Amino acid sequence: MKAExxxxxxxxxxHVVLAAIWFGAVFFNTLFLAPVVMQTGPAGGQVMTALVRKGMVAFMASVGGMTIVTGVYLFWRFTGGFDPAVSASRAGMAYSIGALAGLIALILGGSVMGRSAxxxxxxxxxxxxxxxxQQSGMVNEMSALKGRMTSTGKIxxxxxxxxxxxxxxxxxx
Ligand code: HEM
Known part of the structure; x- marks a missing residue:
């Protein structure tokens, strides 16, 4: 088999393995973990702290970033070096729409989810x-941030x- x-x-x-990890992690975090963290108050907060200390924010950013980087390579190869005619084909458009959605997901994930966590x-x-x-103000800010994370997670x-x-x-x- 040729090296290329x-x-x-x-x-x-x-690309497919990274995308599977990214989608699966966001699916679990949004639909299972976030509602449980919201329901369990201080205990939920402790779980979140442990996850952030374990490097969850950096892990999610790396998986998302690597999915995009490998995707750009695949798109470059598929379009024969970003040939406009191939990029404008139906397949090219489908991959471009997916790429845009993935890029926005990465930006929202880092700027809203990661920062809030x-x-x-x-x-x-x-x-x-x-x-x-000051403590009650801090509790309110925390629950507002958790709510923001849940709604952004769904997006x-x-x-x-x-x-x-x-x-x-x-x-x-
Ligand atoms: C900048 C972002 C992205 C670009 C440019 C991109 C581009 C591509 C391209 C060109 C292919 C086809 C490769 C080929 O067979 O020639 C592909 C396949 C695939 N991509 Fe992406 N991708 C991106 C992000 C994502 C994201 C965010 C996901 C999902 C979370 C994803 C999931 C997949 C999957 C599952 C396949 C395999 C599809 C199949 O075999 O039918 N990609 N990608």
């Missing part, structure tokens, strides 16, 4: 030493579903 074909096949496998952890750490008068999940569906159909439309 081997590279393409390896990148394709990597880190802020929740920081608030949790400051809470015990903060004066009592990210929807965008990743669009990406997955258009990628799966790309060669057949």
């Amino acid at each position: 074909v081997l590279l393409f096949l390896s990148m394709r496998v990597l 880190k802020r929740i952890v920081a608030l949790g750490e400051q809470m015990s030493s903060a004066p009592e008068a 990210v999940l929807g965008l990743l579903f669009i990406a997955l569906a258009t990628m799966a159909l790309g060669h057949y439309v």
Whole structure:
């Protein structure tokens, strides 16, 4: 097998595996983990803190980023070096729509979800030493951030579903 074909096949496998991890993690976080964290109050906050300390924010950003990077390579190869005629074909459009959805999902994931998760952890750490008068404000901010994460998570999940569906159909439309 030629080295170039081997590279393409390896990148394709990597792209699909990364996309599966990304979609699966967002699916689980949004539909199972986030509602449980919301329901369980301080215990949920402790779970979130442990997940952030374990590197969940960086992990999600890396998986999303690598999915996009491998996707750009696949798109470059599919379009023969971004040939406008191939890019404007139905398949090219399908992959472009999916790519845009994936890119927005990555940006929202980092700017809203990741940042909110880190802020929740920081608030949790400051809470015990903060004066009592400030604590209720901190609790309110935390629950607002958790709500924001849940609603943004649903948008990210929807965008990743669009990406997955258009990628799966790309060669057949
Ligand atoms: C910049 C972002 C992305 C670009 C440019 C891109 C591009 C591509 C291209 C060109 C292919 C077809 C490769 C080929 O056979 O020639 C592909 C396949 C695939 N992509 Fe993406 N992709 C991106 C992001 C994503 C995301 C976010 C997901 C899902 C979360 C995803 C899931 C998949 C899957 C599952 C396939 C395999 C489809 C099949 O075998 O029928 N991709 N991608």
